[in-house]
Amino acid sequence: xxxxxxxxxxxxxxxxEAFGPTFQGEGPSTGRYAHFIRxxxxxxxxxxxxxxxxxxxxxHDLAAEQRILSIEDILSWLASTPADLLVITGGExxxxxxxxxxxxxxxxxxxxxxxxxxxxxxxxAPTDVLISAVTRFNVSPKLAxxxxxxxxxxxxxxxxxxxxxxxxxxxxxxxxVDDLDEVQELVGTYGLHPVWIMPxxxxxxxxxxxxxxxxxxxxxxxWHLSTRLHTLLWENSRGR
Ligand code: SF4
Numbered sequence: 220x221x222x223x224x225x226x227x228x229x230x231x232x233x234x235x236e237a238f239g240p241t242f243q244g245e246g247p248s249t250g251r252y253a254h255f256i257r258x259x260x261x262x263x264x265x266x267x268x269x270x271x272x273x274x275x276x277x278x279h280d281l282a283a284e285q286r287i288l289s290i291e292d293i294l295s296w297l298a299s300t301p302a303d304l305l306v307i308t309g310g311e312x313x314x315x316x317x318x319x320x321x322x323x324x325x326x327x328x329x330x331x332x333x334x335x336x337x338x339x340x341x342x343x344a345p346t347d348v349l350i351s352a353v354t355r356f357n358v359s360p361k362l363a364x365x366x367x368x369x370x371x372x373x374x375x376x377x378x379x380x381x382x383x384x385x386x387x388x389x390x391x392x393x394x395x396v397d398d399l400d401e402v403q404e405l406v407g408t409y410g411l412h413p414v415w416i417m418p419x420x421x422x423x424x425x426x427x428x429x430x431x432x433x434x435x436x437x438x439x440x441x442w443h444l445s446t447r448l449h450t451l452l453w454e455n456s457r458g459r
Contacts, residue, residue, distance in 0.1 A: 233259040238336040244449035253304040259285040266366035273310035297331040305332040313343035323352035378409040417445040
């Protein structure tokens with residue numbers, strides 16, 4: 220296997236894929252017309268990860284899964300296909316903070332997207348520039364069923380920083396009703412609000428079955444329920 224590509228950390232982004240238009244499939248913006256940039260790389264290894272191509276050499280040829288895009292490359296793409304909502308996802312986008320800052324500031328200057336959301340695991344603190352430039356962080360702290368040790372997946376100072384930014388929503392990936400107790404403990408300990416519960420699953424029948432199981436218990440806790448709209452529509456297709 221070829222070694223991973225290394226980018227200029229300020230000028231370029233290491234990207235797995237860029238695609239759209241499609242719909243934002245998860246969380247508060249579900250159903251919005253959206254474009255996605257999926258950044259390459261993740262420092263975690265959730266057992267059920269739905270984007271292993273961003274970081275898992277056991278399942279993917281990582282050299283083939285990454286490409287270097289300059290900020291100007293991405294701006295040109297956005298200029299040619301205007302975005303209402305741009306979603307920056309991963310992988311873990313906050314592993315590339317400086318280039319991301321430059322991208323978001325340029326998008327704002329050139330008015331190339333109405334809103335920008337960054338999806339993150341909540342284990343890396345965002346910079347002040349990113350907090351200022353982003354519309355919202357969709358933060359997804361991982362639960363025990365991810366297979367990660369607690370100290371890998373729960374970083375108290377980062378959760379508090381994100382909560383204090385005033386721009387975070389908390390989207391928990393849940394497999395079964397009992398997982399909601401773990402969510403409750405995190406929500407109470409770190410003051411996380413608002414809370415969205417999303418079923419784990421990469422096929423429509425699993426997503427729907429888990430949503431049906433979770434619906435009433437989520438309502439009882441006064442939280443929100445997210446689907447995975449892209450999975451209901453297109454199953455596990457990439458680039459949708
Ligand atoms: S944090 Fe996200 S990208 Fe990283 S391993 Fe977990 S699910 Fe996959």
